[in-house]
Amino acid sequence: MTNRQPWLDPMRRRLILDPIVNDERSVSGTRLGKQPGWIFQHAIGGGQADFDQWIENLSPRDRVMLYALFNQKAHIDELIHAFDKLLVDLEIFQDATVIDIGCGPYTAGLALANVVGSRAVYRYFGIDRALSMCAFAEELAAEVRALGELDERTEISFHQEIDVIDFGRRRGTQVTVFILSYLLASDTIDVDTLVAEIDRASKRVGLGPTVLLYTNSAREEARAAYPKFKKLMVDAGFTEHIEAKETFADSDKLREIHYALYVRRATLTIPIAEFRI
Template identity: 70%
Template sequence: MTNRKPWLEQLRRKCIIDPIVNDRRSVNGTRLGRDPGWIFSHAIGGGQADFDQPIEELSPRDRVMLYALFNQKAHIDELIHAFDQFFLQGVESFHDATVIDVGCGPFTAGLALANVLGSRAAYRYFGVDRASSMLTLANELAAEVRKVGEFNDRTEVSFHKSIDEISFGNPRAAEMTVFVLSYLLASNSVDVDALVGEINRARGRIGLGQTVVLYTNSAREGARNNYPKFRERMIEAGFKEHVRETERFQDTDKPRDIHYALFLRPAVTTFSMSEFLA
């Protein structure tokens, strides 16, 4: 059913499943001493919790691990499907791409991308998340991917607290830029105007190539409340909504209705030399 490759299943077993199952608190069907209902409602909070704060006897690390156990696998499946469908029929176009994963969590889109690409293309990945506990686990999982050889030797991976703090280096020419927004807009705390502003500023700093923004979210009505405003602001920023669809996603352990969208902004074809070299 799923397109997850054996190395990814083994990585999840080693780094996420076994440490939780073998924890001394995981007894009588619980995980770290808590039943799944409480974990979903309180420890994870629908994926929108403050993961840098402890809750009762669970540490921030505990909460992030539980998120990775219960939530991450399905999101990886959805993103594998999206990368297969929207981006990577031709791997050549992805060489030296810049990927900015906004709300990256524990390297979710990074794992999906590595599953699809392996070492066939070199790219640079910037994970962005406000939770330090998420970024710590993300770093560990990225190191495991490199250890098993599923990154190209030239692939670069780094993690950051905000898009604006990232240094992208000298402007690039024709290489693609990809922003991934997976379930980010499900949070009512997201400032859509600020988010689109960050995306547009980063796009301008990265270079002249085509920019792609991939949005994925639950198709539940409440989860999509922020989408109309986001779409409007993206179009104002020069993007075109290329794909928008809702589908019953079957290629996972628990099928669900998913809302996908893809925004494109074409490469810059005319520019002043002084502007590019600035």
């Protein structure tokens, strides 16, 4: 049973379901004038659409809202489950840098706020190529903050590219946590580029250990890129700590999910030129 905090469902209802249901286009059981099958196939494109483009009379924001309504809840449940199960010691989030690649509408951020709340101070960087996703993610994160579910020192920001993020001065022993939730199914993902970006970003953040949580659908086509991803991660010094497929029953229907946890140990040598007193 997923342990959703009492604030989560009402918040999603207020910011996602209610605006869609109350939209004047939502007549005759449609959502914004569209049938669910059409929405999933065309507006959301199985989660892989270009959310910054209009489609028929749906704006980029409409598409993001529909994604949040149709796809996000199950992903939140899976991530809450994964955080609870895989990252048992939540102390790792204290002073951690969390980098959520392909963050969508702050999905893993919501799961993290649900699990950790204001009990840890961390930095969360959401990265999504779609500006419309980043914009709605900002709104959801602001609401979570307004509800008091983040420590006031926890920093949240959203970006379209990882390489241009300023992570500040390199850190010492604190953990960096990458999250890839349903990103690898995207045909827009070049796995070589992705792993190189992860490697560079983790080294730019600091010298501490790096953990990467991967979740995805267990469908063959969704995880076709996984073997190559795994090889490149191992080449970059990560160990695949856990890899499993699991039937997940907490969302509306039974879903087969594929998840993995990678770990790279702390860098033990400090580049001498960066050693400052």
